Amino acid sequence: QVQLVESGGGLVQAGGSLTLSCTASRSIFAINRVGWYRQAPGKQRELVASVAGGGITNYSDLVKGRFTISRDMATNTLMLQMDSLKPEDTGVYYCSANMLVGGVTYTDFWGQGTQVTVSS
Numbered sequence: 001q002v003q004l005v006e007s008g009g010g011l012v013q014a015g016g017s018l019t020l021s022c023t024a025s026r027s028i029f030a031i032n033r034v035g036w037y038r039q040a041p042g043k044q045r046e047l048v049a050s051v052a053g054g055g056i057t058n059y060s061d062l063v064k065g066r067f068t069i070s071r072d073m074a075t076n077t078l079m080l081q082m083d084s085l086k087p088e089d090t091g092v093y094y095c096s097a098n099m100l101v102g103g104v105t106y107t108d109f110w111g112q113g114t115q116v117t118v119s120s
Contacts, residue, residue, distance in 0.1 A: 002028055002109050004095050009114030016085050016118075022078040022095030022111055029071040029078055033098045036069060036080045038116070040091035048093070049080060062088070085118045092116075 003025040012018055020036065028034070035050030035058075049059045049069040057069055068081040078095055092113040101107045 001101060002026055002097060002099065004097060004109055004111035006093065006095050006111040006114040009093060009116045011117045011119065012085055013119050014086055017081070017083045018085065018116060020080040020082065020093055020095075020114060020116070022080075024076045024078070024097070027073070027076050028097055028099060029076065030073055034071075034078050035096055036078070036093060037096055038089075038091040038093045039113075040088075043091075045094070051078075082116075085116075087118045087120050090116060090118050 004022055006020060006022050008018060008020040010018060031053040033050060033052050036048040037045050038048050039045040047060055048063055049067055051057045051069050051071065066084045070079050072079060093116050094113045095111045097109045098106055099109060
C-alpha cells in the first residue's frame, strides 16, 4: 500500500507564503487521484486542491488564484504552494491519495496532517 507524510506547516503572517510537501513511500502520483484537504477548528474537513492521474487540477474557490498544487515525480512528493495567505487559511492540512487496493477496491489513504497558522 502506501504511507504519506506531510511537512512544511508553521506560523506565518497574513500575506506570507508557505510550501507544504507530502512524500509517499512509493511512486503513486502519476496514476492516482491525490489532493490536499484542510480542517479548521469547529469546521468539517474540506477539499483545498486535487489533481487526477491525467494532470487535471481542481481548486476550492476559497484558494483559487492563491494556491498551486503540483507533483514531483522524482521524489514522490505532492506539493502545495500557498501564497497571499489569510487568517481564514488556518487549519490542519492533510494530503490524501485514492488508490486501487487488491485490484478491486479503491481506498483513501491519509497523512498525519501538518498545522498551518496564519496570523493577522
